[in-house]
Structures are given as structure tokens and as C-alpha cells.
Amino acid sequence: MPFKAAAFLITASLAAAAFAQPPAPRPAEPPKAAEPDRPIPPPIVSITRHVGTFAGVRVPYVATASETYLRSEDGTPKAAIFSVSYVKEPRDPSRPVVFLYNGGPGSGSVWLQMGAFGPKRVAIPSDARDDGAPPYPILDNPDSLLDVADIVFIDPVGTGFSHPLGKTEGKEYWGVTADAKSVSQFIRLWLNDNGRWNSPKFIGGESYGTTRSAALVNQLEGAYNDVSLNGIILMSTILDFSADIFAQGNEMPYIMYLPTMAATAWYHHKVANPPATVEEFVAEAKDFATGEYAVALLKGQRLQGEERARVRAKLARYTGLSEAYLERADLRVTDNRFYKELLRDRGQTVGRLDSRYLGKDYDQAGDRPDNDPSFYGIDGGYTAAINAYLRDDLGFRSDRSYQTIAGLGSWDWELKDQGGDATYYKNVAPYIGKAMRENAGLKVFVGAGYYDFATPLLGAEYSLSRTGFPTDRIQFHYYHAGHMMYVRDEDRAKLARDVRAFIRSR
Incomplete structure (x- = not known):
């Protein structure tokens, strides 16, 4: 008999016996004396x-x-x-x-x-x-x-x-x-x-x-x-x-996190024809995030055709992720997915507290990292x-x-x-x-x-x-x-x- 089944039957029989007869009365216990309050020492x-x-x-x-x-x-x-x-x-x-x-x-x-x-x-x-x-x-x-x-x-x-x-x-x-x-x-x-x-x-x-x-x-x-x-x-x-909570139906985090995704993609060389500085790329990403991308998110499923394709292509540039992945994510990438996906082809994850840090997970199949390399790194x-x-x-x-x-x-x-x-x-x-x-x-x-x-x-x-x-x-x-x-x-x-x-x- 499998162990779990045997344990279940034993437990069930003990429970049945307990319900079949009233429990024996327990002897009264003397009341416990109140413990004296420990004195609070002076401040150190x-x-x-x-x-x-x-x-x-x-x-x-x-x-x-x-x-x-x-x-x-x-x-x-x-x-x-x-x-x-x-x-x-x-x-x-x-x-x-x-x-x-x-x-x-x-x-x-x-x-x-x-x-x-x-x-x-x-x-x-x-x-x-x-x-x-x-x-x-x-x-x-x-x-x-x-x-x-x-x-x-x-x-x-x-x-x-x-x-x-x-x-x-x-x-x-x-x-x-x-x-x-x-x-x-x-x-x-x-x-x-x-x-x-x-x-x-x-x-x-x-x-x-x-x-x-x-x-x-x-x-x-x-x-x-x-x-x-x-x-x-x-x-x-x-x-x-x-603005910080990725919950279904809340579009604000996708807007707020996009410039940080852009900075990270720039830092790890996942951007084609990047500008010379991260400041330039982040400024571009801010304009896109608070303008065209915000409008696209508010349109929801009404975003179709050429407009959707244009937004998807720009989002791919600023995130460093493929258009195919972004389409599967409905143009909305959570922070955890980004940490895992950006450098998946290199077998690495990026940090949450500091995305310059790199981690290596147990395997590459998941949609979130095992841990934050920028915390266990310090x-x-x-x-x-x-x-x-x-x-x-x-x-x-x-x-x-x-x-x-x-x-x-x-x-x-x-x-x-x-x-x-x-x-x-x-x-x-x-x-x-x-x-x-x-x-x-x-x-x-x-x-x-x-x-x-x-x-x-x-x-x-x-x-x-x-x-x-x-x-x-x-x-x-x-x-x-x-x-x-x-x-x-x-x-x-x-x-x-x-x-x-x-x-x-x-």
C-alpha cells in the first residue's frame, strides 16, 4: 500500500475512534503564576x-x-x-x-x-x-x-x-x-x-x-x-x-518602466545603432513611453494594423526584445519577464536593484529569474x-x-x-x-x-x-x-x- 494511502487510513481510524467515545476528563491544572515583568534595562x-x-x-x-x-x-x-x-x-x-x-x-x-x-x-x-x-x-x-x-x-x-x-x-x-x-x-x-x-x-x-x-x-x-x-x-x-504594481488592467507600470528597460538594453548592447550615451536613449524612450506608447496602451484591443506594427517595432528597439516576443506579450512586458528575457540568448539574467549586474539561473526555461544578482552581489x-x-x-x-x-x-x-x-x-x-x-x-x-x-x-x-x-x-x-x-x-x-x-x- 502506498505510504500516503496508509497514513490516510490510520488517521481516519484514529479520528473515528475519537468521535466514538467521549474523551476522558482531564485533571484540573493549577493556575499558572503570573510571570513577573522583566525590567527594561537603560538604553545602550x-x-x-x-x-x-x-x-x-x-x-x-x-x-x-x-x-x-x-x-x-x-x-x-x-x-x-x-x-x-x-x-x-x-x-x-x-x-x-x-x-x-x-x-x-x-x-x-x-x-x-x-x-x-x-x-x-x-x-x-x-x-x-x-x-x-x-x-x-x-x-x-x-x-x-x-x-x-x-x-x-x-x-x-x-x-x-x-x-x-x-x-x-x-x-x-x-x-x-x-x-x-x-x-x-x-x-x-x-x-x-x-x-x-x-x-x-x-x-x-x-x-x-x-x-x-x-x-x-x-x-x-x-x-x-x-x-x-x-x-x-x-x-x-x-x-x-x-505606477509600480504590475496588475492586470493597470497600464501605468508599462509606461513607467520603459525608460529603465531602454537604459538596460543600451547598457548590455541589445540595441541596434544605439546613440552614443544612455542619456540620449532614455530621453527618446521617455518621449515614446509618455506619448505614442501610452496612447497605444489606452486603446487596448482597438490597437490594430499598421499602428500596432509601428508601436511594436519601436517597443522592440527600446526594450531590446524581439517583435515576436512582444506580440505574444501583447506589447506589455513585466519587470520579471524582462530580467529573464533580455539576455536569454546569452544564458544570463539582469538585476532588479541594478540591471548592470548579471545572474545565471538554474535553467533558462522560466519567465522570471531565480534571484536578484544585484542584491546577493552586495x-x-x-x-x-x-x-x-x-x-x-x-x-x-x-x-x-x-x-x-x-x-x-x-x-x-x-x-x-x-x-x-x-x-x-x-x-x-x-x-x-x-x-x-x-x-x-x-x-x-x-x-x-x-x-x-x-x-x-x-x-x-x-x-x-x-x-x-x-x-x-x-x-x-x-x-x-x-x-x-x-x-x-x-x-x-x-x-x-x-x-x-x-x-x-x-
Whole structure:
């Protein structure tokens, strides 16, 4: 008898016996004594002093790696926020301060700290090769912003070393609004503790960190007891989620992703008679995507004959895919299919976070890659570096694991203060528009990588160019890498120069 059949019969007979006679009464168990509440230890704080040279300027600074307790109204500690602050000595309240965080929403600030703006950085290959095995060099970072601003890297609850305390559950902080409220509370506490309420202030994030920035500016400036900002730094931007979700019937992602597909096809030499630069090709693709291609998608099945053939031929040029494949896909190619199809003839896939990276799957038959080579190509180096640097150089002692990318469970996406329509339409960009209309000194920096499929560059332009935005105070900058543009050495230096100029221009 096959094993599964035998197991089924045994299970069935046991179930029948159980239903045939009432279960024997179980003896009463004595009530369990209530476990005493474990005392919450004081926050961990480590303070060290250093000197570095940033953009040619010698800067003595204090590094404070510490936990800050968020408390309820009765003073009960509810969560520990881990942060690393770098403050120039002697302290100068007139200096700008920049609050930075990453995305996820379960990501720690390791990527911006050890990759872009911290005083130290991890050295991984700049040319989209895998980071390999340790040891990974941890180097001085002359591209840090410490010559123009003090910097505070923040790990929201559940990321990095941050965690709920006592009986508090992490899910209290896991949502667009709840997360922004907790980061706002931390920033206010930091300003209190450091005497910086009248300093120029900037907030900045990457990926979901840009979503957080939009929700955070609403928490900081959306009430009378506001924290007024000088600037918002958005890197690899995602604000309007309707433009990012490949769902049947939603045509917007096909438009938003096309310029990124064009950049990737150009980079991997899949374009016949390509222009000299990726900038030229992306500009062409943007015009096609927002013009002729958008009209074609809106026509749906009414797109036929010569018009369809013309659109298909242009789409083949900008995607690097064959017309036969595009026709089978009904002129609509999802991101996952593109990663797999573009270089199928070479037996390779391209990355999601950075499509310069190449992967090799178990086989070539699927319609999506096995994994993202642009993430597994960098994660080992960053994880090793943040743990070594925080624990050894900055002296932060904790038996907790640093969560570079944490699985936070269900995330609350409700935007209740935007009205009933926000139940179905998730767009935090209006928070930024409102803040800019009500704060004449607020400016926005937007950085985008040509090879970023996680947050395609046209999505940021689309989100921030609609009604309600003072576009003369929004500046866009583009880089020849992907989602984490700073992994490419030239782009890390350019990003630092661009952000430094943005801070100075206040």
C-alpha cells in the first residue's frame, strides 16, 4: 500500500475512534503564576571621538551610537530606536543636520551609512561584480557629508538594532503613518537632547525611505507644533504605488518602466545603432513611453494594423526584445519577464536593484529569474561591515543581531488623512506638495539611477510633476548605476557633490 494511502487510513481510524467515545476528563491544572515583568534595562550608549577628511576638509567629530527610548504618555518605554550620530566638534547649532534612513520598509540604515554618507564605507566592486567573500575593506570615506552637515542615521523599529520594549508589539510601529510618527518622535527627542531646534534641518531616505520621507514631513510639518525643514533628499523614489504594481488592467507600470528597460538594453548592447550615451536613449524612450506608447496602451484591443506594427517595432528597439516576443506579450512586458528575457540568448539574467549586474539561473526555461544578482552581489559585504564597524570602531555592545533587512510582517498602508479614495489609491506624494506649498523655504532633491528597476526613474518624475508641486524647488539628478547608485565609485562621488551643493544652497 502506498505510504500516503496508509497514513490516510490510520488517521481516519484514529479520528473515528475519537468521535466514538467521549474523551476522558482531564485533571484540573493549577493556575499558572503570573510571570513577573522583566525590567527594561537603560538604553545602550557608546560615544567615541574621531577625525576625518571629507571633501578636503579636516573635521573632528563625535560619533554617538545609541538607543533612544520612545515612551508612552505615562512614561513607559515602548521601543528602542538605534541611531548613529556624527557631530562636528566643537558643536555648532548653526550647522545643518541631516537625518537619514533606508527603506524596505524593513531595512536598516546600513546601506546609506556604509555605502554613501558615513565617515567610513565598505569597499565592494564598483563595476557590478559580486562582492565575494570576506574580509571586506572598510575605508575612510571622503565623500561623507560631514564637512557641510552633522548626520544622524536612524533605524526604525524592527530594523538594525531597534526593537520594541516590554509588552509592546512591533506591529504598533509597522505602517506608513505609525512608522512616520515614531521617526518624528525620535527626531524631536534628538533635537531636544542636542539643542538643535533652530538648526537647518534635512531629512532623506532611499527606496521606501522616500515613502517614509513623505509621510514624515507630514508628521513634522503638518501640525502647529511643527519641525520646519529646509530640504528633503529622495534617493530611488517610490511615492505613487499605482505606477509600480504590475496588475492586470493597470497600464501605468508599462509606461513607467520603459525608460529603465531602454537604459538596460543600451547598457548590455541589445540595441541596434544605439546613440552614443544612455542619456540620449532614455530621453527618446521617455518621449515614446509618455506619448505614442501610452496612447497605444489606452486603446487596448482597438490597437490594430499598421499602428500596432509601428508601436511594436519601436517597443522592440527600446526594450531590446524581439517583435515576436512582444506580440505574444501583447506589447506589455513585466519587470520579471524582462530580467529573464533580455539576455536569454546569452544564458544570463539582469538585476532588479541594478540591471548592470548579471545572474545565471538554474535553467533558462522560466519567465522570471531565480534571484536578484544585484542584491546577493552586495549584501555580504555590507552586513559584515556594519557589524564590524559598530561593534569594534564605535564600541556599541549588544547581543542583538543587526537587522540589515528584516521581515516585519504585515504593513499598514492606510492613508486615512487623505480621504476615502486612499483606501484604493496609495500615493504619499501629496504630503510633499502640501509641505512645499506651506513652507516657502522647503526644497526637494531627487536622485535616480538609470538602471534601477525597483524604483524606476520615470516614476519619480511622474509623481512630483503633477498639480500642487512648486516644481522650481524640485531638482532631479541621474546616475549611471541602479537603486543604490553609490555602489559605483564615480556615482558615489557625484551623489555626494550633488547633495552637498543642495545643502549649501539653502
